[in-house]
Every structure is written in C-alpha cells, then in structure tokens.
Amino acid sequence: MSKGYLILAQNSSSTDYVRMAYALALSIKGTQLGVNQVAIATNDEVPEKYKTVFDHIVKIPWFDHAKNSTWKIENTWKFYYMTPFEETVVLDADMLFPTDISYWWDVLSSKDVWATNKPRTFRGEVITSTKYRQVHVSNDLPHFYIAFFYFKKSDLATELFKMTNIIFDNWERFYYTYLDETRPKFNSGDVAYALAIKLLGIENECFDTNSIPTFVHMKSALQNIDEKYISEDWTKSIPTYFTEDCKFKIGNYEQYLPFHYQIKEWLTDDMINKLERKIDL
Amino acid sequence: MTNGVLMYAHNNLEIDYLKIACANALMIQKNLHVPISLITDISTYNWGKKSLTEKFIEKCFDKIIFIDKNHRFINERNFNDTSFTTKNLQFYNCNHWKAYELTPYDETLFIDCDYLIMSSSLNNCWGSRNDVMINHTIYSPYDQILPYSKTVDDMGIKQYWATVIYFRKSPLAKHLFSLVQHIQKNYSYYKDLYYFSSGLYRNDHAFSVAIHMLNGFNDFESIITELPILGLLMSWDVNDIHSVKLNDIILYVERSESKGNYILSRIKDTDVHIMNKWAINRHSDELIKLYE
Numbered sequence: 001m002s003k004g005y006l007i008l009a010q011n012s013s014s015t016d017y018v019r020m021a022y023a024l025a026l027s028i029k030g031t032q033l034g035v036n037q038v039a040i041a042t043n044d045e046v047p048e049k050y051k052t053v054f055d056h057i058v059k060i061p062w063f064d065h066a067k068n069s070t071w072k073i074e075n076t077w078k079f080y081y082m083t084p085f086e087e088t089v090v091l092d093a094d095m096l097f098p099t100d101i102s103y104w105w106d107v108l109s110s111k112d113v114w115a116t117n118k119p120r121t122f123r124g125e126v127i128t129s130t131k132y133r134q135v136h137v138s139n140d141l142p143h144f145y146i147a148f149f150y151f152k153k154s155d156l157a158t159e160l161f162k163m164t165n166i167i168f169d170n171w172e173r174f175y176y177t178y179l180d181e182t183r184p185k186f187n188s189g190d191v192a193y194a195l196a197i198k199l200l201g202i203e204n205e206c207f208d209t210n211s212i213p214t215f216v217h218m219k220s221a222l223q224n225i226d227e228k229y230i231s232e233d234w235t236k237s238i239p240t241y242f243t244e245d246c247k248f249k250i251g252n253y254e255q256y257l258p259f260h261y262q263i264k265e266w267l268t269d270d271m272i273n274k275l276e277r278k279i280d281l
Numbered sequence: 282m283t284n285g286v287l288m289y290a291h292n293n294l295e296i297d298y299l300k301i302a303c304a305n306a307l308m309i310q311k312n313l314h315v316p317i318s319l320i321t322d323i324s325t326y327n328w329g330k331k332s333l334t335e336k337f338i339e340k341c342f343d344k345i346i347f348i349d350k351n352h353r354f355i356n357e358r359n360f361n362d363t364s365f366t367t368k369n370l371q372f373y374n375c376n377h378w379k380a381y382e383l384t385p386y387d388e389t390l391f392i393d394c395d396y397l398i399m400s401s402s403l404n405n406c407w408g409s410r411n412d413v414m415i416n417h418t419i420y421s422p423y424d425q426i427l428p429y430s431k432t433v434d435d436m437g438i439k440q441y442w443a444t445v446i447y448f449r450k451s452p453l454a455k456h457l458f459s460l461v462q463h464i465q466k467n468y469s470y471y472k473d474l475y476y477f478s479s480g481l482y483r484n485d486h487a488f489s490v491a492i493h494m495l496n497g498f499n500d501f502e503s504i505i506t507e508l509p510i511l512g513l514l515m516s517w518d519v520n521d522i523h524s525v526k527l528n529d530i531i532l533y534v535e536r537s538e539s540k541g542n543y544i545l546s547r548i549k550d551t552d553v554h555i556m557n558k559w560a561i562n563r564h565s566d567e568l569i570k571l572y573e
Contacts, residue, residue, distance in 0.1 A: 256501065
C-alpha cells in the first residue's frame, strides 16, 4: 500500500502557498525516516528547484473551483481524487514537521478515516478554546481539523468525500438547513467535513480518543494565554529559535509535533535555507 | 535501604523557621514514623538552643546537618501575615540543591518545614519505582475549583512546587539537583529567559526550569512523576490559623477578591502548606504541646 502526504497549494494574490508547501516537503524529507513521500496538488507553476522534493505533482481535478477565491478552500473536497497514494495524510501547506512521526502511520492504518480533533498549543496542552468553533459547539458537530487528517482508499472514505462534495456544491442550503444561526457566512472545510461526518453518522469511525493524530495550532486565541498578553499575530509576542539542524523552539518550548504556524510571514528564507541544507539540497 | 524526611531551617530576623521545623518534626514522628534530618546553620541552631533547648531539638531530629551560610546571598521577599501585614525579610533558600548530597537517606522526602504533616499519605512514596516525584498540581482550602496547575508566567512553563520532593539516590535525581544548582548560579539569565516576574530566587522556579529541560524543553509528557497525593494543599499567606488540634487545623481563609472577608475552613488528616509563617509561629507552642 503506497503511503504519503498530500498538500493542496494554491497561490493567492498575497500568499505563495507553493513556497510553503516546498518548506513543508523539505521538513518531511528531513525528518521522516518511514513514510516521506510527498505530493503537491496545484495548478500553479512549481519552480524547478521545488520539484526535487515533491514525489508527485498533481493537477487539481476537473477545473479549479477556487479560481476566483482568496481563501482557496473550494477544492478541498477533492483530496480523495487528487491523491496518488492508497493511504494519505492531508496537510495544510503552512506547517512544518520538526520530528519523525512515522510510527503514527501504523496506528492510523487501523481506521479508514482518522481526523485530528484535539490539536495542541505550543506548550503541548490540548486546545480547549472554542472561540473559532462556535458553530461546532452549538450544532454538536465533531471537531474536525482539515490541517492533518488521514484516509485510506476505502468505502467509508468514498462515502465521506462524496457527501462533502455535495455539501461544497450546496453549502448555503446545507448550512441553512442543518446549522443554527452560528453558521458561517462562507464555506469552511472544517465545517463542511464535520457536517458530512455528522450527517453520515460516522463520528465513531473518524475520530478516537488517542493522543494522535494531532498538531500544534498556532492561532493566538487558542494558546490558553490571556488575549491581553498575546498579539493576534503570535509571532509578535512569542519568539522563535530555529537551529541549524532545523529544530525549533517557540518560546521556551521545543516543538515535536507537526507545527501549523498559520502566520505566513513566520516562514523565512533563512529557515528554508536551513531546511534545504539539512537534506543536502 | 534507608528512608527519611529532610528539612531546612534558616531563621531570619523575624521568622523562627527552626521552631516551625521542630513542630513539624513532631507531627512527622506522629504520622510518618520515619527518621528526620535537619539542615541548618549554626546561628539558627544557637538561637534554638536558647529558645527551645538543645535537648528538645535533639528529640525532634535524628540528625542535624550544619552548613555554612553564604552571607553574600541576598534574597529579600515580602512575607505576608494575612493581607494586612507585609514585611520584607531575607529568604535564605539558595542551598536546596545540596539536599541530594547532604541527605543521609537512600530515599528522601525533602519537605519545606511549613508543609505540615497531618497524615500518613506520604508514606506511599517509599519503595516507589520513580526516582523523583514532585507536584505541579495544587489546590486550596475552600476552593470551588478542582486541583489545578499553574505556569510560572502567562507565556511560561509549567510550575512545579519544590515544597515536597521525593527522591532516591539515582542518576536522574542527581542530574535534577545539579541542574537546579546550575540554574541557581545563573539565575538572572534564566529569570529573563523564562519570564520570571521578579528577581527573587525561588526553588519552585529553579525546579520548574530543570524539569522542563530534563523533559526536552517540553511539558507534554514529563519524566518526573507527581507524588501519590491529590495535590499539594496550599493555604496562601493571606490566610490565618484559627485553632489547632491533633491532625486538625481550622483556618481563616480569605475569600478571593474580598480582602479581609474570611471563611472558616477545617483541614483534618490532610497535609497542608501553611504559607503564613507568622501564623504557624503563633501556634507552634500549641502544636509542640499537642504532638510531643
């Protein structure tokens, strides 16, 4: 069974997601001793240098549903149809892997779909804030995080992605019918997948109480820190120490889990240079 | 294998730590039935000889270990006697890292003398497979919230409380105490690095940093286990003691955000950290009489 990571990267007018996907792929190649195949799904041009770290470059199937969008989430129901792997972990582009998590795959393989529902703060605490999850709380939706989720080619995954496709195509109607007034005014991958899982009644199949899969989610308001002490842009409040061998501390905390930095400017050229040197590129 | 309790006592101008340690030693004899050693300095001991008598002190402790005080160590802090009285006094606590070398026991319960032992709970430590046990979980009398943990700062690392430390002679414990020594010697650096709000040297902070370092700069899964108790029961220095009986203390507990508004709270058969030293000093004669 082929296994690998899939990153959907679509550049917007302000953000170079392909560059971030490249940095993420470098970090995967530099840390993962087991599964380290990486596929990028994009219709944007991938620079020649970047191509060396991607094992697969796939076009977004059918047409680009996010062509006129700034948030670029409209293609996120297509993971099942993009992936070149039998078993896939979907990642957000704005992430880095600081350590080897290859052993997770043996655990993940026991399910057909397994999504993160307990991301962590940079200090390793399970995130308890529901600030951005009012719609999940109010509608009893599972806390699905698209930034790190696993699926294998299977009947269950087929069913989930098909239902998510239907929701994406008719999201206003679905949100109006199934969600209360906390419903978002725009489509959201985390909400659409959560709603699909709930409508299919497969919560128990898609989540578990295990401590994995997980990742560090760096949205400021989720850090269990009083908001008066932390800027909305966390990088203005908490320093980063990024070493030559690409280990990094956020504040005084060494990072071990997949790290979702979220503030795009956090990723510097210097970090990318270090990541390249680590794999002799 | 030997085991026992180890305490420190260094008096300052107003607080008679030795007398508190003697009262607590009698409580330990009553509840834990293990040998007790005291680390102190000669001036504290000489004062104790006058105020308590040498015979009484020797009755309290199986072994007294003298160490020289470093008179260049200045560590003044505010000591509260309820919310209404505060005094700035010397807080001599710079030698706790020496406990590993100085303890005469293979397994040691290293406790602050104001952590009053009113139960046998800590006897569950002996023979533990853990080399070191120290708590980050605390709770307070008359608190509506469950046992909880704090961080040294809003952005900071998890706070451990050096009030009670179990350790056995082992490489891990030796490494921990030597790290604490290193942190204490370079405290101004670590104070800035870990966002401590004041320059006051605190063993709680030094142990917190040392454990954080031993964990690989993370608190995710600690290699240092907590003690086999619910948490450390903390009576903050804004509280006072109403009365004492055998393994039974009634406290005046100040209600949070309501200065001077007290509620009585009874602590029975439970160990408690009384942070108002004057309160213990006021009741130490009574405690000694009760447990002697």
